[in-house]
Amino acid sequence: MVEKNIILEISNLEKSFGQHHVLRNINLKVHKGEFIAIVGKSGCGKSTLLRLLAGLETASDGKIYTDGERFEGRNQLAKIMFQDGRLLPWKRVVQNVGLGLKTDWRQRAKKVLEQVGLADRANDWPYVLSGGQRQRVALARALVHEPEILLLDEPLGALDALTRIEMHQLIEDLWMEKKFTAVLVTHDVEEAVALANRVILIEDGEIVMDHSIKLPYPRQREHPLFAPTVSQILNRILKKDKMSTSDLRLTKIE
Numbered sequence: 001m002v003e004k005n006i007i008l009e010i011s012n013l014e015k016s017f018g019q020h021h022v023l024r025n026i027n028l029k030v031h032k033g034e035f036i037a038i039v040g041k042s043g044c045g046k047s048t049l050l051r052l053l054a055g056l057e058t059a060s061d062g063k064i065y066t067d068g069e070r071f072e073g074r075n076q077l078a079k080i081m082f083q084d085g086r087l088l089p090w091k092r093v094v095q096n097v098g099l100g101l102k103t104d105w106r107q108r109a110k111k112v113l114e115q116v117g118l119a120d121r122a123n124d125w126p127y128v129l130s131g132g133q134r135q136r137v138a139l140a141r142a143l144v145h146e147p148e149i150l151l152l153d154e155p156l157g158a159l160d161a162l163t164r165i166e167m168h169q170l171i172e173d174l175w176m177e178k179k180f181t182a183v184l185v186t187h188d189v190e191e192a193v194a195l196a197n198r199v200i201l202i203e204d205g206e207i208v209m210d211h212s213i214k215l216p217y218p219r220q221r222e223h224p225l226f227a228p229t230v231s232q233i234l235n236r237i238l239k240k241d242k243m244s245t246s247d248l249r250l251t252k253i254e
């Protein structure tokens, strides 16, 4: 069953909390280097799915493979970044980034801080940074481990619109340079289209749409197909335009 270049494979995954069935019959294959966005209304199970991929949650049924293998406990190939950054307030920026590294932690942390544009803030305390800067630190802290898979749970949800756009560009640059696989949970369809080559829609705990985005990278918001792609997906989510679903490739569960 091991297919080459499949970094994540989810097979007949189910997740319940007590009587509450949160995810049902989830099947998904993610190729190495893809950028997947998972969209859907609040409470549909996006974060639960991401936590399952990280190994922070265990499945009620079904299997998850990472690089062809099932994992116990944490997914060692993945790092996760959350909306609230989760920086330790009593550690300086560089120490936050270097957390958990053994050798050369300071040099490695500084190098990644430079990549996220914060070389000059290494010795600051987290509280003096803006929200956007704090998320850059959180991103640096995930990337310093050079993960094969970067899991992002609404990492920009608390930022203002302009900072979000800057962060999209930064994430895109780093993804293109480092070639990790990214899985981004977001409720923002524009963000999904700005970054992902595939957008997955979850509705009532099931994948109801798996849509490839053919726009070139680096993504340009002014590309003539950008806005129509966003509206097409939004309409599908809001079920305004039922006809548009025929244009979208509905998931075929093998």
Ligand SMILES: Nc1ncnc2c1ncn2[C@@H]1O[C@H](COP(=O)(O)OP(=O)(O)O)[C@@H](O)[C@H]1O
Pocket (backbone or CB within 6 Å): 017, 020, 022, 040, 041, 042, 043, 044, 045, 046, 047, 048, 049
């Ligand atoms: N640890 C938990 N215990 C009980 N219910 C949970 C737990 N985590 C999530 N849920 C429930 O699962 C559903 C999906 O949650 P979540 O994955 O956080 O949704 P989303 O990220 O799409 O907003 C919600 O109804 C939520 O209340």
Ligand SMILES: [Mg+2]
Pocket (backbone or CB within 6 Å): 046, 047, 048
């Ligand atoms: Mg969530």
